[in-house]
Amino acid sequence: MKVKYSLILLVLTFITFPSWGNDNKIDPYLQRIINAQGKYFATDHFGKTFSQSPDEIPQTLIHFFIEADLAALPALRALGVEINTITSHGIMTAMAPISQLPAIAALTEVRRLEAAHPVKLLMDQSAGPSGVNLPNLNFPRLANTGRGVVVGVIDTGIDIEHPDFIDEQGNTRVVAIWDHTLDPSDVGGIAPNPTGFTYGTQWNKTQIQGGYTTCLHRDNDGHGTHVAGTSAGNGRAPTADNTHFTGLAPEAELLMVKFDFDNEKNRNTTTALLDGINWIFQQAATLGKPAVINMSLGSDYGPHDGSMPEERGIDDLTGANKIVVVAAGNAAATYGGTAFETFGAPLHGAGNFSTRNDIVFNPPNSYLPSVSASDYIFFDVWYSGNDTSRIQITTPSGQKYPPNFNGIYKNLWKTNGTDGGFNTNEGFVYCYNFPAVIGWDTNNGDNNIYCEISDAYGVGPVNGKWVVEFIPLSGSGNYQAWHGYSDSLAQTYFWYNSGTTKHTWGNLNDPFLSDSHMTIGSPATASQVISIGAYQTKNQWNARIYHTSANGYLWDTYVNGSQAYGIFPVDYYDPFTLEDLAFFSSRGPSRDGRIQPFISAPGVGIVASLSQPALDSLSPPTNYNYYRYYNRIEPLGYYATLQGTSMACPHGTGSVALLLEEAHNKGINPTPAIIKSYLQQGARIDGFTGSVPNNDWGYGKIDVSDALTQVQAAPPPELNSCQPNSGTRNQTLMVTLTGNHFQPGATVDFGPGITVLSTTTVSPQEIVCNIKISRKIPRGERVIKAVSDVVVTNPDAQSATLVNGFTIK
Secondary structure: OOOOOEEEEOOOEEEOOOOOOOOOOOHHHHHHHHHHHOOOOOOOOOOOEEEHHHHHHHHHEEEEEEEHHHHHHHHHHHHEEEEEEOOOEEEEEEEEHHHHHHHHHOOOOEEEEEEOOOOOOOOOOEEEEEOOOOOOOOOOOOOOOOOOOEEEEEOOOOOOOOOEEEEOOOOOOEEEEEEEOOOHHHHHOOOOOOOOOOOOEEEEEEHHHHHHOOOOOOOOHHHHHHHHHHOOOOOOOOOOOOOOOOOOOOOOOOOOEEEEOOOOOOOOHHHHHHHHHHHHHHHHHOOOOOEEEOOOOOOOOOOOOOHHHHHHHHHHEOOEEEEEEEEEEOOOOOOOOOHHHHHHOOEEEEEEEOOOEEEEEOOOOOOOOOOOOOOOEEEEEEOOOOOEEEEEEEOOOOOOOOOOOHHHHHOOOHHHHEEEEEEEOOEEHHHHHHHEHHOOOOOOOOEEEEEEEEEOOOOOOOOEEEEEEHHHHHEOOEEEEEEOOOOOOOOOEEEEOOOOOOOOOOOOOOOOOOOOOOOOEOOOOOOOOOEEEEEEEEEHHHHHHHEEEOOOOEEEEEEEEEEOOOOOOOOOOOOOOOOOOOOOOOOOOOOOOOOOOEEOOOOOOOEEEEEEHHOOOOOOOOOHHHHHHHHOOOOOOOOEEEHHHHHHHHHHHHHHHHHHHHHHHOOOOOEEEEEEEHHHHOOOOOOOOOOEEEEEEEEEEOHHHHHHOOOOOOOOOEEEEEEOOOOOOOOEEEEEEEEOOOOOOEEEEEOOOOEEEEEEEEOOOOOEEEEEOOOOOOOOOOOOOOOEEHHHHHHHHOEEEEEEEEEEE
């Protein structure tokens, strides 16, 4: 195995990090976090360590994923690894001291260690929560209300005393809450860890029924309450004009996970996200009910192809009656105008290594390095595992790093070379260029470049024109890239694949500017989730119009009136076009070419439940309150108007709840693929969506009324032939089954003595299996030949049998 060295070039001083064995098992982000303990790593976009002192012994810990065989569990636990979720393909959510990672990687049964990373709420404002608009109701209610279905929400929590989550008999509709921000020791032991999990507190229905006197959970942000109201609120709260803002599934039961977005307990990690999904599906299974989970959250970085560990873990956890709906993201943007001033530049670019000056970027003239905050720009670049390249960065003064490719720089920033950085008087410059075999995800076969220009060593990136050059060494050289930046550098202009540095900041007509292509975030690119884009449905709403007090800070007095987009203080949102796609809604496709988002839902001007603790929450020193400042609050104070794919998502979730209810009533156990087919066939198409599917709208606009008409029992599978239909002992071979009505995820049983290594549903008419025949005829067989039936079982539990379909010779 080739030994790799990580080094930092500080002027003329080398700092060499230790090179551990089993490098191929530790992803580069995790390796760098281990080496630098989070330093110079674009703040916490890719995860970070934290400290705890159990038994008075300080330890530096990290959340991460382990991919391993189950046989590794005793050894992992002996090394002090805390494990919560284990999926069917051996993806484990873990926490351990970073000092133990080399020993963990050395275990034979461990295949891979990958860093967990944080996620964010998909809001329209970085300073506060965002959401969408609930049309009241766009869809006929009919008989479908979500009864008998569980809606799970992973978010900021829920206002358990809000009337929208209490039925007409005064009973709570919230079955249980797992609060990641409160541990048993924080609440005097009145709420335990959930069974099978090692952190947080589970609040039961009796405690929730008692309200805030017996349940200490709070939603002080309001985002989660709004999401829950959109998907499943019953509209019982009063309004000034007697309008009932009813959610799509008002009789569904609710399971809530309060996620640690603010990292109060060092749990804003994708491992905790996977744990939350696992817990909700476990609780729903105990109740014997189908479940759909809403995740109005995500991350803008990674391979954008569904191959991240949390995405593959979600794919493992979903299945029949277990559906996950994810917001597509708010990463679409444009240069110029108020949106650019508020949100910054589009995040995506693409090109070919053969073009000179691959990436050019220039901060605005107004940029000055921050004193109190981090300043950084980073690039996350993906290219074919068959290609190789190296990197060179040119600063505004014309200095090149590395200055040449000789001697100590021979392998620096080269594919499968060394990673390292330069501490300069123009900022800290760092890159790595890792091949697929040791990249942060070994499943997509692609190489990954990470470049960062930051103030990690005290000197912020200087203003002026920077150039990131990818120098081709072999292969085609095509790449896709995403960049990120600190707030101080949000108005930076980025140009990709232009071949020149002759660009001007402020020129909106430059064809080489970055774009919003491929900006669907993770985990929305997971193959088994339903990703939701947002369109515009409401421009004006009844609201409290708040006035500042004499000191200019306290938003504590108001008059009732109306607020609209494009009007202060919501003037950052302009223009508004009814029924058109929201400007912020992330665009597809996924990097592996799938249509994204899957479908779109109302996402602008959404009125839904407002958490009272959030309404009363005032942030010092100015007593700022997002809902008050932006005039979001309905006059009686029970509802708020928001926008973002964050709340387009619960329109999808509520719609799926109705589809699950209808399917359950008809004896159907739908998989994610089947639910997608209902939504696709029922989708609405108009002049705004254009021809579908496309990578702006997906399959169009959700129309749950039409989708419900598609819920029909699927025909049972038919199994006609098996070729080859025989094999010898100790043989491994590929077998093709033909028939009809095979569903994705179908399983195959060849009887005793045969192990099915893999099963692929090629089409409704064909399944291909890789099987292994045992060395011995199973005990009890009295004949020379063992003849077995072949059974195909679809995810909806319907099966077909080919009698005497396979023979062991």
